[in-house]
Amino acid sequence: MISGIRRKTIRLSFIWVSVTLIVLAWPVSERLRSISFKGVEGLTETPSNKSQAPDRGWGKIPGGPGTSCSTGGPYFFFVRPGDPQRLLIHFQGGGACWNGVNCDTRQRPTFDPSVDDNDQPKQAGIFDVANPQNPFKDFTMVFVSYCTGDAHLGNRVVTYSTQATDSRPTSTFQIHHEGYPNAMAALRWSFANLPSPKTIFVSGESAGAIASPFFAVLVAAHYSRSKVAQLGDSAGGYRTPAVTKLLEGWGASETIRNVTPYRKQEGAINFETLYTAAARDLPSVRFSQFNTIEDSTQCLFLRLVGVENASLERLLEQNYADIHEASPDFRAFTAPGKTHTILSRPEFYQLEVSGVRFRDWVTDLVMGRPVKNVKLTMDN
Numbered sequence: 001m002i003s004g005i006r007r008k009t010i011r012l013s014f015i016w017v018s019v020t021l022i023v024l025a026w027p028v029s030e031r032l033r034s035i036s037f038k039g040v041e042g043l044t045e046t047p048s049n050k051s052q053a054p055d056r057g058w059g060k061i062p063g064g065p066g067t068s069c070s071t072g073g074p075y076f077f078f079v080r081p082g083d084p085q086r087l088l089i090h091f092q093g094g095g096a097c098w099n100g101v102n103c104d105t106r107q108r109p110t111f112d113p114s115v116d117d118n119d120q121p122k123q124a125g126i127f128d129v130a131n132p133q134n135p136f137k138d139f140t141m142v143f144v145s146y147c148t149g150d151a152h153l154g155n156r157v158v159t160y161s162t163q164a165t166d167s168r169p170t171s172t173f174q175i176h177h178e179g180y181p182n183a184m185a186a187l188r189w190s191f192a193n194l195p196s197p198k199t200i201f202v203s204g205e206s207a208g209a210i211a212s213p214f215f216a217v218l219v220a221a222h223y224s225r226s227k228v229a230q231l232g233d234s235a236g237g238y239r240t241p242a243v244t245k246l247l248e249g250w251g252a253s254e255t256i257r258n259v260t261p262y263r264k265q266e267g268a269i270n271f272e273t274l275y276t277a278a279a280r281d282l283p284s285v286r287f288s289q290f291n292t293i294e295d296s297t298q299c300l301f302l303r304l305v306g307v308e309n310a311s312l313e314r315l316l317e318q319n320y321a322d323i324h325e326a327s328p329d330f331r332a333f334t335a336p337g338k339t340h341t342i343l344s345r346p347e348f349y350q351l352e353v354s355g356v357r358f359r360d361w362v363t364d365l366v367m368g369r370p371v372k373n374v375k376l377t378m379d380n
Contacts, residue, residue: 069147082140087197093206097149101161111149152179152211156251209235242305279327297340
């Protein structure tokens, strides 16, 4: 559930700005149109080859009323202008928490409690727009930042109690598990400013991977004529009843059940049902996952929720089977090793399993071309 856990200081001097969006033609191609921002905090423009569109950098968009990070500080997300006909929506990872120990931001929380400029995507993996091999280099990119410890799905402020120690008594504190309102602010911005993209890729890493199929449903429902593909990066092994309890504690289960595909879901909401219910209702969406069979971070969080000595490879296979039954077109790319997440890493271009290059597999997935399940076998 975690990608790059770190403590950061909330910047109280965050400046709220208004956004003016202008759609214009760039003279580099008759087909390439892009978005120009004015007055968006942090937007930069860097020199580029004259034969290419300028890289206008990332804009920082305030979430607005109803959004916040875990301790009530300001929330914002990032946007990089590109072709309005091609849209990438990516959900950031950053851990999760569910009790008075691992949610306590004054101690050592197991999640990233705030958003700052360091969360802006680095130029690597799918965000390396200078790489000619990047299939997303010309896409408009919406980066849904994460600071609420609830896999982008929470919709509740929760009061936790600390444990008494020799140096301090028991105390209480609140965590704003409001990942859902934050994510919806980014989606509403996308819906308002990108009226009709033809190709959409909804992705998420770690905690963001958990939420990605759910938000892919909302994206596909809004853009009903668009081609939508989804990929969850490194969260496929959470097969435990503990997931249901976490979602309930964050107020996520009730929110999820308010969305059409999940209203029909019988029984508990868990990780795999985020895929299965969605796939039954929206067969046109291409759902997929990437995982490594010994992912060290997934194994860590499984232990934290009480699953000891789990075979991650077996849990992945069981979840894949459930999802594939509901969605025969579901695809998984499973690699050896312990690496956690790949989309924002250079390995996005380098990894090859059973003769299939991951970069090519993702490109075919998004473009609507046939892809197969990929896994290392004894023959390879």
